[in-house]
Amino acid sequence: AFATDSEAVRLANDSEYGLNASVISKDKKIALAIxxxxxxxxxxxxxxxxxxxxxxxxxxxxxxxxxxxxxxxIAGILQYTQSQTIATQNGLGFGPPFGLSDEKWGNLLTAFLGAMKKIGWR
Structure with a gap:
């Protein structure tokens, strides 16, 4: 037996188990909070x-x-899966293309982003 809702919650949670619980109340809002x-x-x-x-x-x-x-x-299906990411680079990478120095690549990217900003690209 318990005297308050918080005591009932404490007693219910004082276990290593937690499969199913039920809250019975005339006040659905209070029951949902519990x-x-x-x-x-x-x-x-x-x-x-x-x-x-x-x-x-x-x-x-x-x-x-x-x-x-x-x-x-979805959670039931996902427990039988193992996620894996496989990615390919189809456009320009982050590093400079072969034969272009870091400085020139940085200047080119800066100019490109500046031009895109001017035309309103986001």
Missing amino acids: AKELHAGTVNVNEGYATAWSTLGSPMGGFGASGLGRRHA
Whole structure:
């Protein structure tokens, strides 16, 4: 049992687990404020579990020692991926082209940017 909302939040968060939580209240605004303070992967307001679980566009999973990652939505797909960036240079690079000194390259870029600014290019 608890005497205040803050005590209830403290007791709920005093665990290594955080899979699912529910906040039941006549005042939805207060319930939403409490829900934001809970350390749980899913928090339901005025419902036990089904609403959040059936929302396929929302990620599902626990905080702390709860759950096995995420499922549903983009977060569920991304846990099975490994991002990689592959880039190619198709235009002028940052360094001077072969045969052009750093000073001449800098002057050329400065002139180019000045001309672009005059014509309103951003």
